[in-house]
Amino acid sequence: MTKAIRALLLLFLLASCGARDFTPPRDLDNACAIVAERPRYLSAMRATERKWGIPVPVQMAVIHQESRFVGNARTPLQWTLGVIPMGRQSSAYGYAQALDSTWEEYQRETGNRSARREDIRDATDFMGWYMDRSHSRLGIARSDARGQYLAYHEGPSGYARRSYEAKPWLVRIAGSVASRAERYDGQLRACRRR
Secondary structure (H helix, E strand, O other): OOOOHHHHHHHHHHHHHHHOOOOOOOOOHHEEEEEEOOHHHHHHHHHHHHHOOOOHHHHHHHHHHHHHOOOOOOOOOEEOOOOOOEEOOOOEEOOOOOOOOHHHHHHHHHHOOOOOOHHHHHHHHHHHHHHHHHHHHOOOOOOHHHHHHHHHHHHHHHHOOOOHHOOOHHOOOOHHHHHHHHHHHHHHOOOOOO
16 A cells, blocks of 8 residues: 555544534434433533523424534525525524524623534533523523523514514414423433433
């Protein structure tokens, strides 16, 4: 084997070691299957629940809605004339689909400057921080998946103005998030993961 081929193989091996798998769990409708396949998800969510008081099923339901558990999820590209890419719809990224500005605020306020949106621990901690603020500022119960999702989507001032009332599609989605949180809660209790 030549030196060039050996170097190429070594480079490929090193690159594959650093690669991360951002694919979602196989069965997104079953909370027990999700945490059995990805136990670090449950560990991260439990840590967030202890720190911020946001129940695991609420976190799971919001992550499901925002990214379908895809760690490097991004919003779709916008196109001009159907062929020219003009950038993304927003800066939302990662499991929690956090916007750049909100993520930076989280990093500043928590002192967690090295936090990454594609890391499940950081993403769930971000959601806990955000939802705890919604609880403190807006009076939304930490366990209220519907209200928390509406505030998460609209921001604190939009929620306070009730901007979601002009968006029936969003109210419908928030209802789905609440239903999923209830379903996940029942599943986690059944498999004794709560």
